[in-house]
Every structure is written in structure tokens, then in C-alpha cells.
Amino acid sequence: xxxxxxxxxxxxxxxxxxxxxxxxxxxxxxxxxxxxxxxxxxxxxxxxxxxxxxxxxxxxxxxxxxxxxxxxxxxxxxxxxxxxxxxxxxxxxxxxxxxxxxxxxxxxxxxxxxxxxxxxxxxxxxxxxxxxxxxxxxxxxxxxx
Amino acid sequence: xxxxxxxxxxxxxxxxxxxxxxxxxxxxxxxxxxxxxxxxxxxxxxxxxxxxxxxxxxxxxxxxxxxxxxxxxxxxxxxxxxxxxxxxxxxxxxxxxxxxxxxxxxxxxxxxxxxxxxxxxxxxxxxxxxxxxxxxxxxxxxxxxxxxxxxxxxxxxxxxxxxxxxxxxxxxxxxxxxxxxxxxxxxxxxxxxxxxxxxxxxxxxxxxxxxxxxxxxxxxxxxxxxxxxxxxxxxxxxxxxxxxxxxxxxxxxxxxxxxxxxxxxxxxxxxxxxxxxxxxxxxxxxxxxxxxxxxxxxxxxxxxxxxxxxxxxxxxxxxxxxxxxxxxxxxxxxxxxxxxxxxxxxxxxxxxxxxxxxxxxxxxxxxxxxxxxxxxxxxxxxxxxxxxxxxxxxxxxxxxxxxxxxxxxxxxxxxxxxxxxxxxxxxxxxxxxxxxxxxxxxxxxxxxxxxxxxxxxxxxxxxxxxxxxxxxxxxxxxxxxxxxxxxxxxxxxxxxxxxxxxxxxxxxxxxxxxxxxxxxxxxxxxxxx
Numbered sequence: 180x181x182x183x184x185x186x187x188x189x190x191x192x193x194x195x196x197x198x199x200x201x202x203x204x205x206x207x208x209x210x211x212x213x214x215x216x217x218x219x220x221x222x223x224x225x226x227x228x229x230x231x232x233x234x235x236x237x238x239x240x241x242x243x244x245x246x247x248x249x250x251x252x253x254x255x256x257x258x259x260x261x262x263x264x265x266x267x268x269x270x271x272x273x274x275x276x277x278x279x280x281x282x283x284x285x286x287x288x289x290x291x292x293x294x295x296x297x298x299x300x301x302x303x304x305x306x307x308x309x310x311x312x313x314x315x316x317x318x319x320x321x322x323x324x
Numbered sequence: 325x326x327x328x329x330x331x332x333x334x335x336x337x338x339x340x341x342x343x344x345x346x347x348x349x350x351x352x353x354x355x356x357x358x359x360x361x362x363x364x365x366x367x368x369x370x371x372x373x374x375x376x377x378x379x380x381x382x383x384x385x386x387x388x389x390x391x392x393x394x395x396x397x398x399x400x401x402x403x404x405x406x407x408x409x410x411x412x413x414x415x416x417x418x419x420x421x422x423x424x425x426x427x428x429x430x431x432x433x434x435x436x437x438x439x440x441x442x443x444x445x446x447x448x449x450x451x452x453x454x455x456x457x458x459x460x461x462x463x464x465x466x467x468x469x470x471x472x473x474x475x476x477x478x479x480x481x482x483x484x485x486x487x488x489x490x491x492x493x494x495x496x497x498x499x500x501x502x503x504x505x506x507x508x509x510x511x512x513x514x515x516x517x518x519x520x521x522x523x524x525x526x527x528x529x530x531x532x533x534x535x536x537x538x539x540x541x542x543x544x545x546x547x548x549x550x551x552x553x554x555x556x557x558x559x560x561x562x563x564x565x566x567x568x569x570x571x572x573x574x575x576x577x578x579x580x581x582x583x584x585x586x587x588x589x590x591x592x593x594x595x596x597x598x599x600x601x602x603x604x605x606x607x608x609x610x611x612x613x614x615x616x617x618x619x620x621x622x623x624x625x626x627x628x629x630x631x632x633x634x635x636x637x638x639x640x641x642x643x644x645x646x647x648x649x650x651x652x653x654x655x656x657x658x659x660x661x662x663x664x665x666x667x668x669x670x671x672x673x674x675x676x677x678x679x680x681x682x683x684x685x686x687x688x689x690x691x692x693x694x695x696x697x698x699x700x701x702x703x704x705x706x707x708x709x710x711x712x713x714x715x716x717x718x719x720x721x722x723x724x725x726x727x728x729x730x731x732x733x734x735x736x737x738x739x740x741x742x743x744x745x746x747x748x749x750x751x752x753x754x755x756x757x758x759x760x761x762x763x764x765x766x767x768x769x770x771x772x773x774x775x776x777x778x779x780x781x782x783x784x785x786x787x788x789x790x791x792x793x794x795x796x797x798x799x800x801x802x803x804x805x806x807x808x809x810x811x812x813x814x815x816x817x818x819x820x821x822x823x824x825x826x827x828x829x830x831x832x833x834x835x836x837x838x839x840x841x842x843x844x845x846x847x848x849x850x851x852x853x
Binding site: 193194195201203205218221222256259260263264275278279282283286287289296304305307308309310311313314317318320321322323324 | 514518530669705
């Protein structure tokens with residue numbers, strides 16, 4: 180049995196993996212589950228509670244008795260792909276939402292913000308991509324540069 | 325609700341929505357001497373205070389600055405129901421979608437007017453010119469590295485450099501952008517465009533800009549202030565129109581006002597002599613239907629989106645796609661659509677490139693559609709070496725695509741719109757051809773062949789048009805050639821919903837603004853001269 184937080188972290192880790200499966204930090208390292216859980220409930224109140232149960236149910240179809248968070252990476256990938264290619268449109272939409280939130284937890288600004296939304300450190304995604312962040316000007320592309 | 329401008333208690337015209345088209349028709353009508361009230365669902369943002377340039381904060385669909393929802397971001401967004409679309413984009417606030425557009429202002433392709441429109445392309449020319457001068461539109465004279473690579477690719481493919489703004493044959497050109505000329509590095513605070521790369525997450529430069537000196541010319545800093553400056557226009561924000569009021573006359577149904585709701589839930593009625601719909605190609609037909617106005621197969625139908633795709637490639641050296649105006653060069657392909665460069669921050673780059681369906685690679689693109697896991701991380705590590713091109717297709721206007729009312733989903737105003745879009749085979753074939761051309765341009769520019777990726781993006785409403793289309797035939801259109809409803813007198817529209825087709829693929833805002841300028845003239849001629 181895994182907690183809802185562990186389940187959502189294991190989900191985000193499929194989309195943006197970190198050590199030991201990938202050499203650079205990923206979603207689990209920024210506690211992506213907090214971001215994902217918050218926005219699932221914004222998308223639909225109560226959804227953050229329902230998604231872990233759904234993922235566990237899909238996991239047990241693949242490996243009876245095994246929670247999603249306890250699945251090997253390859254099986255977690257297969258579960259998420261099954262959701263993304265599901266014949267029911269609402270299930271496909273849910274998969275897109277889960278993947279988008281996982282990506283946003285890393286490549287958006289969230290991991291660099293304090294509770295008030297102020298940027299207090301460079302977010303992980305800016306480090307991973309080399310994006311400089313917001314700038315007033317790109318002086319090399321101005322006249323007289 | 326808050327208001328700006330002089331109080332207009334008995335307006336000649338009500339404009340519903342103060343976005344890309346609404347602000348234009350409001351300014352033109354007020355300048356012609358009419359008293360105008362513009363009702364805007366969202367707030368009037370202060371770019372210096374409200375725009376953070378943070379991608380999630382500005383652009384997410386739930387609680388961002390640019391979402392479709394009330395100004396109080398702790399309250400839920402207004403729901404939309406989608407069929408065949410990954411994303412429905414609408415923006416509440418004075419400026420509407422021009423708050424986050426790239427400000428690319430090409431004219432439509434003349435050949436598209438010859439196909440479906442009730443008047444010839446040439447008739448729109450003076451109105452195009454007026455909008456281009458008013459915004460104003462300028463052509464950037466410094467290209468970023470991303471744009472230089474694109475030009476190199478086009479040159480190698482023998483695509484000619486086109487100078488004319490009336491495009492009838494394939495070729496590349498610098499973008500006509502509604503962005504002030506590029507500033508000088510020698511100035512401590514450059515005036516004009518600072519090339520910061522933030523066009524689509526909300527322009528807030530240069531520092532301490534007035535409306536006149538704000539770099540990107542969304543209608544929040546151009547037409548809306550000009551409308552107020554006439555002294556004959558009032559803009560009421562936080563005002564969501566829920567019904568168009570009509571009465572029977574000897575000539576049939578006629579509009580005489582609207583019912584609207586402020587953010588506290590208080591309901592108002594406002595009378596006027598004409599009503600102009602300008603809520604965008606999703607909201608305008610939704611309001612039409614929610615008002616119980618007469619329907620026909622064309623009401624809400626013939627929706628086009630240019631069904632965007634994104635093709636990217638990695639280069640050996642850093643390109644920094646995010647430097648400079650979001651797009652400064654384009655290649656037009658009349659009959660197919662167009663391709664342009666696109667500077668994206670990392671989050672939008674990831675969303676637009678790698679959230680697609682599960683598709684095998686092959687052909688000119690070595691990967692296609694969905695990318696997750698370590699493959700995604702390697703792509704993102706190459707972000708600074710990547711160039712992304714947008715493909716916009718000339719999609720067929722089909723009667724079955726469009727907006728109806730949802731049976732089960734409501735927001736605080738009305739039944740939510742159900743937005744349907746499924747492309748036909750001809751559209752898909754044109755899109756495939758354009759995506760191949762985009763890959764060829766990247767390869768010719770020197771992108772690594774093994775890095776070419778096609779997003780195969782699901783449809784979205786980044787561009788949206790056609791749900792109240794113009795035409796001469798009342799069976800196949802909603803508006804006449806002057807943008808007045810066939811079935812409801814004194815009801816006009818002045819947004820992209822009026823398009824008879826997708827204008828061949830080009831970015832739609834300038835055409836909507838030219839049409840809004842023309843429609844204002846027609847309104848005055850019909851009812852106020």
C-alpha cells in the first residue's frame with residue numbers, strides 16, 4: 180500500500196525521471212506530487228483523491244496485488260500509456276492532464292517559488308534547460324549592439 | 325464591475341467583448357460620433373503589476389492571469405466542453421487574445437477570399453492599411469539567430485524572399501508585427517521593443533511604458549485607450565453578457581440591448597440601438613445560442629482553427645530560440661497555410677512539442693508525437709540548441725465543426741459551449757505536406773537529421789474563426805456582407821467568428837481588426853447617417 184503522495188510522485192517520475200533511472204534530477208526531487216495534487220483538485224474538486232486509487236486499480240490489472248508506486252518503471256510507463264491510449268476520451272484527457280502537470284512541476288516555475296509565488300531560487304527546469312528566465316531586454320538583438 | 329471612460333447611460337452601440345476585434349469596433353464607432361459601451365468579461369490588467377513572464381503563472385488553464393475566468397484567480401475558470409480538441413484557449417480581459425498573441429499581423433491570402441467571401445479581397449485593403457497604421461505594425465529589422473537559420477533554410481530550398489503584404493505565391497518574409505520598432509542597446513532603458521522574448525506570456529516592456537510606448541500593441545494598449553480618448557466610450561470590465569435582448573418588428577427580429585452579470589452576481593440590462601458581438605469565435609456563437617436567437621446550420625458551424633503543428637530540430641550550437649520577438653520571420657504557402665519560427669520558454673516548448681498522440685517516427689521526422697521519460701529530458705537539455713517551427717494549415721471550413729450548447733455542463737452564466745473540431749482528409753493532407761516542408765527547412769538550415777521531431781499536436785483554439793460566418797446565402801451563413809445578422813436586425817459581429825473561411829491559414833487578428841473597422845463604417849451608414 181502506498182500513500183496518495185507516493186503514487187503521484189511515482190506517476191511524475193514516469194514523465195520526468197530522476198536518479199537512479201536518469202542522470203539528472205527529475206520530478207520526484209522537487210516533490211512534484213504537491214503541485215500535481217493541488218492542480219488536480221483545482222481541475223475538479225476531489226480528483227486528487229481519486230487519481231491514486233485509479234492508478235492503483237490499473238496497476239493491479241497489470242501486476243495483481245501491486246500498488247502503482249511499487250511497480251517497476253516499465254510497468255508504470257505501460258499503465259500511463261494505457262491511460263493515454265484509452266478508448267474512453269475522458270480517460271485520455273486525464274492522462275494528458277497528468278502528463279502536463281508532471282511536466283509543469285519541473286519545467287514551469289513552481290519549484291523555484293515560495294508560498295507566495297515569488298521566485299526565490301532558479302527552478303529546476305530552468306537549470307535543466309539553461310533558460311535564463313524573464314529578462315528586461317536581449318541587448319545583443321538591439322540596435323547599436 | 326469597474327468602469328473606465330465617460331459614463332454612457334444611453335449608448336448607441338453596445339460592444340460585447342473588448343478584445344482583438346471589440347476594442348477596434350468600439351474605437352471606430354466612438355470616433356464616428358456614437359456613444360459606445362463596451363462590456364468586457366475580464367479585468368483591465370496592469371502589465372507592470374500583473375504580468376510576471378512566468379509561463380505557468382501567465383498561461384495555465386486553471387488559475388493563470390490569461391485564463392478564461394473571473395478576475396479573482398481563486399475562483400474556478402469558466403468550463404468549456406471539447407470534442408476533438410486538446411485545448412480551448414480564450415482570454416478574459418481588455419485585449420482578449422491579443423494579450424498573449426505573438427502580434428504577427430499578416431493579411432489574409434487573396435485566394436481565400438475568392439473562394440468563400442461575400443466581397444473581394446481588394447475591398448479590405450484600405451481597412452488593412454488603417455489598422456496597420458493605427459496599431460502600428462512594423463517589420464523587424466534585426467533577426468534573431470533562430471530567424472536567420474530559418475531564412476538560410478528557405479534560401480537553400482529556393483523559396484524566394486517576398487516583399488508584398490498581399491501574398492499570392494510561396495516565399496519567406498520578415499513578419500509584419502504589431503510591435504514597436506526595436507530599441508537601442510546604447511539606451512539605459514531602451515524604448516520600443518526590447519527583444520525580451522515575452523510576447524506570448526504578456527508584454528510588459530519597456531519599463532514604465534505608457535499605453536503609447538508599450539512595445540506589443542495588443543488592444544489593451546492601442547485600440548481600447550484610443551476608444552476612451554474619444555470621450556464617447558465607456559468600458560465596463562467584470563461584465564459578462566448572458567443574453568442578447570430582442571423584439572419583433574415589421575422587418576423581423578431586432579436586437580435592442582443585452583443582459584449582463586457582474587462578478588458579484590448582480591444582473592443588469594442595458595439598451596442600445598445596435599449590438600455588436602465580439603466575444604470571439606467560441607463565445608459569440610455560445611451567446612447567440614444561449615439567447616435563444618433563431619438557429620440555422622451555420623450558427624456555430626464552419627469553425628476553423630488552422631490545426632497547428634510544431635516541428636523542431638536541434639543544431640550543433642546554441643540558438644536560444646527565446647531571444648527576440650516571438651516570431652520575426654515566416655514562409656507563406658497560399659493554398660496550404662504557412663510556417664513561422666516560434667520562440668518559446670521551456671514549459672510551452674515541452675507542452676507544444678511532446679504532448680501529442682502516440683505515433684511512430686519515420687520520414688523526415690525521426691520522432692513524432694508523445695515523448696516522455698529520459699527521452700523528454702534529453703530533448704529538454706537540448707532546448708538552447710533547438711529551433712521550433714509552427715505549422716498553420718489552411719483547414720477546410722466544415723459545417724459540422726463548431727460551437728453548440730452543452731447538455732450537462734454550465735458555468736455561472738449559461739450552458740457551457742461544446743466545441744467540436746474534427747479535420748477532414750484534405751486538411752490533414754495539407755498539414756502533412758506543410759509539416760514536411762517545415763522539416764525540410766530545418767534540415768536545409770543545418771539541423772541534425774536524427775533530431776527532427778514532429779509534435780503532431782492535437783487541435784486547439786489558438787486560432788479560432790468562422791462560427792458566425794459572413795455570406796450572401798442565409799442558409800449557409802449567419803451574417804450578411806456587412807456583418808449584420810441575416811435573422812436579427814441591428815445585431816452585428818466584429819471578431820473572428822465572422823470569417824467565411826480561415827483566410828488561407830495566416831494569423832487572423834489583423835483581418836478581424838480590418839473587418840471590425842469596415843463593420844463600424846457599415847453600422848454608421850445603415851443606422852446612424
